[in-house]
Amino acid sequence: xxSDERDIFQFLKAWGTGFTNAKEVARRASSKRxxxxxxxxxxxxxxxxxxxxxxxxxxxxxxxxKPVPKKSHSKQWVSPDIAKILKESGVEVGAGGExxxxxxxxxxxx
Numbered sequence: 001x002x003s004d005e006r007d008i009f010q011f012l013k014a015w016g017t018g019f020t021n022a023k024e025v026a027r028r029a030s031s032k033r034x035x036x037x038x039x040x041x042x043x044x045x046x047x048x049x050x051x052x053x054x055x056x057x058x059x060x061x062x063x064x065x066k067p068v069p070k071k072s073h074s075k076q077w078v079s080p081d082i083a084k085i086l087k088e089s090g091v092e093v094g095a096g097g098e099x100x101x102x103x104x105x106x107x108x109x110x
Contacts, residue, residue, distance in 0.1 A: 005048075011028055019057075019064045022063065025042045026043070053066060054107050
């Protein structure tokens with residue numbers, strides 16, 4: 001990622017899994033001066049990041065960091081007694097998690 005993409009990524013990371021519009025990204029991801037010189041500077045970068053699979057957009061044109069996809073064989077919650085029995089037999093169990101934001105290195109590979 002280049003520096004503009006990194007700035008946008010860090011800004012959207014603070015929003016978590018919530019969507020935000022391109023104008024808000026352009027206003028807050030960089031300096032006020034850059035926004036006043038070119039209020040549309042972030043749109044092209046956001047589109048490029050969406051093409052690469054780093055971001056996703058909703059039908060209203062807002063963007064967010066694309067969550068890590070869930071695995072089809074994700075872990076399921078089980079009662080502590082059953083978990084103990086399964087652990088003794090060598091089966092690994094635990095609470096399944098939802099797809100969230102991954103570490104920065106995951107998005108650098110995209």
